[in-house]
Amino acid sequence: MTKSDSFEALTPETLPARLGGLPVLTARLGADPGAWAVREVGDGNLNLVFVVEGPKGSAVVKQALPYVRLVGESWPLPLKRSFFEYHALTRQQARAGKGTVPEIYHFDEAQALIVMEYLTPHVILRRALIDGRKLPRIGRDLGLFAARTLFRGSDLAMTARERKQDLALFADNVELCDITENLVFTDPYFEAELNRHTPGLEPLVAELRADRDLKVEAQRLKHLFAAKAETLLHGDLHTGSIMATEGDTRVIDPEFACYGPMAFDVGMLLANFWMSLFSQAGHEEDNSREPMRAYLLATVTEIWAVFRAEFSALWRSERNGMLYARSVFEERGDALGAEQALDRVLHELWDDLLGFAGVEIHRRILGLAHNADFETIADEGLRAKCEAPALRFGRHLAVNRHRIHSIEEVNALAARIDREARA
């Protein structure tokens, strides 16, 4: 492995020579780098991703580039995001358990590369949902992952010193945070240069950008995201950041990790299932996707139910941080006081996650980074017909988030809006 401090992007041709001396790789793949097969598989917006296979086994090498891959060298982006991804992965594994993220074999800060487990036969969850595949474990696995990482990364569980040190560490992830702050919360709501949307949506886009209540709420959500340093977020927890099989679920790509409100990760996650719902009409033949729609709504319900149950269990068993101290509740015989506080925390989280879900839907249809659920619908007319009800649904969530009572109510609304758009 190169010991040089000066960054150099890997290629499939140079990778064996450059990483061939790395014991964690030779032990796993086989001692002769000449026998390794390397292919670049990165389909994301930012980085290089190599799958390396040798006689004995396989690994993934993910390397950051000093710019946004999707845009090019005109948009520089610090290599340090690899550092934050590495530190987020180690924390997520510690908090959610081994087997919830890829196993990390090696991190090289100067080369901004992480060597990790090659997940196979896993597929990107978003791809599976587009294909109409129903993966049975994701609702439960993702509900647990969110509850455990968000609870255990907060002042509910950590010591104040430890959390503040982590807050300071991740506060330096400025450029990636800035992408979220601007691309999610601001750009979709005016004619920003990087925006694009499917032709045909113009009247609705104009309506949304003239919608004062929506704009104010989006900016309040940005304020919440930027100011509420409550826990270490994944920061980009959508269905493209999840790899799954029938029996396994892994969360990947936390380079957007930062301290923020718990509701952000949960809201973004649910939003991507709702978008999948609205996109199904673009992928179906003869109403073939009705069971898929039911599966998606059931998965949303399950994620939120499992999240609440696990968060509540952790509240009762691991609430050892400085917040909601046992000394004023349980230790004074007032366990019900702690339950009342839990209700308030979950209620606020619910209100906020609906808002974050709403803006996530908007930015995926109106902003720079669209998602494949809609993008793979080749017929633009059909795509716009799927996206329009999603936009209206997102607006409803963002603006009415304090007046929505249950996940069943939201799902029923999504199903109705979707059905009416297809009628």
Place this chain on the structure above:
Amino acid sequence: MTKSDSFEALTPETLPARLGGLPVLTARLGADPGAWAVREVGDGNLNLVFVVEGPKGSAVVKQALPYVRLVGESWPLPLKRSFFEYHALTRQQARAGKGTVPEIYHFDEAQALIVMEYLTPHVILRRALIDGRKLPRIGRDLGLFAARTLFRGSDLAMTARERKQDLALFADNVELCDITENLVFTDPYFEAELNRHTPGLEPLVAELRADRDLKVEAQRLKHLFAAKAETLLHGDLHTGSIMATEGDTRVIDPEFACYGPMAFDVGMLLANFWMSLFSQAGHEEDNSREPMRAYLLATVTEIWAVFRAEFSALWRSERNGMLYARSVFEERGDALGAEQALDRVLHELWDDLLGFAGVEIHRRILGLAHNADFETIADEGLRAKCEAPALRFGRHLAVNRHRIHSIEEVNALAARIDREARA
């Protein structure tokens, strides 16, 4: 001046020899340190404070001790608080203007000492209020100070990178933050070892510590304080941290500075005026303090009115940070959208400041750090009679903060509770 890195506490005897080589001091006081008169005047809970006077002028030397002065060496406290105080003072001066804090002449990190302007004939505002003095400028000056420091230290005004760097810097002020987190929000609500209260209050104290809604709200406020890293707070903005004359107001002692919610500083500040109101009965003869009570309530009204007006003016003229971007409001001809957002921000700030005011009142009567307004009432029966209505008032604010409409309503309630307690 000593160049040694090892900390050594100053004494009036050693100060001239140790600081006599400091050009900023000799230039101000006179070249011969032997002609300096030094007295230690620290009456706070934490530090040493020396007034140094020479033939040409004067200065103050404030030095941190490696423990809490009020408690002793059994409670260690890092010298680094002096570093945070220094950096907070420089930011406050930049944001609120020269003449709002003491001018800084010199900072020595290793010796944890700050050499600054000796404010004379200023008095500690709390002392003036106890004495029944009505200082005419404080309402306006403090409203402006709070609005300018809180607005300009947030994502409303700063660049994201600059604010996140400052957030990381002050995140290290763990021990001082910990004092606020525990002494303000938790200890008063159970039988913590360091608590004390005036004899006679026992039944009311028991009632408050059994009050589930109050305890839940206090913990929610702690959650807000710990998680909402919105702006650089003074962190201890009470009437003992303000020095004033008829014509000048200075804010001192920001060693508790940390990132937190804007409402915290404002709430603590107003709480200390309301406590002064409730304490007046302990200092008056023959209803002589009626005009003082009117002055205190008018000052509360003025602080909040000036704060809102200045905050609103800055919102319109200096909102150049990433929040509530002009690109989605003014630049689309939607100035009213920005006003709607301002209303929402001020409304939330209002709800939260009432809560912080409530717990501040409680901790000053039930916790470790009491205040002189009540403590100087020698007659314990009379003191308890002043403190009891203050406790009830604090409970009302904390629990009902989302259902209180105006500062006039709060002041009328305070006046009524106070009057009835004296009847």
